[in-house]
Amino acid sequence: AQRVTQPEKLLSVFKGAPVELKCNYSYSGSPELFWYVQYSRQRLQLLLRHISRESIKGFTADLNKGETSFHLKKPFAQEEDSAMYYCALKSGGSNYKLTFGKGTLLTVNP
Amino acid sequence: ETGVTQSPTHLIKTRGQQVTLRCSSQSGHNTVSWYQQALGQGPQFIFQYYREEENGRGNFPPRFSGLQFPNYSSELNVNALELDDSALYLCASSEKPDRTTDTQYFGPGTRLTVL
Numbered sequence: 001a002q003r004v005t006q007p008e009k010l011l012s013v014f015k016g017a018p019v020e021l022k023c024n025y026s027y028s029g030s031p032e033l034f035w036y037v038q039y040s041r042q043r044l045q046l047l048l049r050h051i052s053r054e055s056i057k058g059f060t061a062d063l064n065k066g067e068t069s070f071h072l073k074k075p076f077a078q079e080e081d082s083a084m085y086y087c088a089l090k091s092g093g094s095n096y097k098l099t100f101g102k103g104t105l106l107t108v109n110p
Numbered sequence: 111e112t113g114v115t116q117s118p119t120h121l122i123k124t125r126g127q128q129v130t131l132r133c134s135s136q137s138g139h140n141t142v143s144w145y146q147q148a149l150g151q152g153p154q155f156i157f158q159y160y161r162e163e164e165n166g167r168g169n170f171p172p173r174f175s176g177l178q179f180p181n182y183s184s185e186l187n188v189n190a191l192e193l194d195d196s197a198l199y200l201c202a203s204s205e206k207p208d209r210t211t212d213t214q215y216f217g218p219g220t221r222l223t224v225l
Contacts, residue, residue, distance in 0.1 A: 100152030
């Protein structure tokens with residue numbers, strides 16, 4: 001069975017500091033991984049997916065199959081990055097089932 | 111382009127009752143997925159509907175059922191409500207169920223409280 005683990009429930013950094021949100025997964029197939037973000041009073045939205053290998057809002061994430069990780073990184077955190085971040089794994093082949101981690105609440109202090 | 115909408119926003123029911131939650135998918139999307147998000151947890155997949163047929167189900171009992179209509183809107187029905195059913199119910203729509211490049215767009219959710 002697939003599983004996504006986000007070990008940190010809360011993460012607090014200062015503006016301008018680097019930030020890394022950790023995500024580990026367990027899946028026997030070929031994984032497709034995503035980061036979703038939920039800003040205060042907004043709906044859940046896709047931040048980035050590993051297959052695109054792109055940087056969104058300064059965030060990047062690299063899939064490391066050896067370590068089964070997909071950590072989200074940003075070199076210089078901004079106050080507007082404060083949000084709840086969820087790592088998610090797509091599985092199921094013919095259907096778009098997402099398995100989410102429990103989320104990490106990131107707070108960027110001024 | 112209209113985003114995913116859900117109704118109602120909040121709902122309070124008592125144990126044993128039945129509830130129906132509604133979702134309108136984003137324009138052009140024919141796939142709807144439902145998730146349950148308990149407090150402090152990530153969303154958990156309930157089931158998915160594609161072209162009016164169930165297209166996958168998570169680990170939820172049969173008292174959780176759904177429908178998708180020809181206009182691709184969807185309903186989630188929960189019978190015999192239990193206290194643990196209290197959660198935020200999220201609906202997400204996408205263009206197709208299995209395209210890797212596809213994105214699931216989430217609605218704002220319906221907050222269900224079971225007393």
